[in-house]
Amino acid sequence: MSKAKKKYYRKRVDFFRLLNKIKLWPSRSGVLHGIKSIEQKGPYAAITTHCGHDFLVLTSKNSRAARWLRNKWAYKACRSCRIPDWKLEKYSKTFFAQHYGSQLNDE
C-alpha cells in the first residue's frame, strides 16, 4: 500500500524552488529525469541529471517544462537516472492547484 501523502503546490509556485524540491525534470521527449544538482543562475537554472546531462533552463513557471511537470505529461522514467520508486510515488501524489497548496516561500 502506498504511504505517500497527497501534496499540493500552487500553480504559480516559483519554478526553481519547485524543481529544487521535486528533483525531477521532464524532457521534451516525454522522459522524466532525476535531478542530481540544480543551481540558480539569474533567470536560469543549471541542471545536472543523474544520467549525466547538463543544461541551462529558463525557470519560468510558464515554460514547457513547468507545464509538463504540473500536468505530468512525461510518461516514462529515465532508466539511467534510476529514479527511486518512492520518488515517483511521491510525484504521482503531487498536485497543483490555483488557490491551494504550498508556495514554497519559506524553504
Ligand SMILES: [Zn+2]
Ligand atoms: Zn536521465
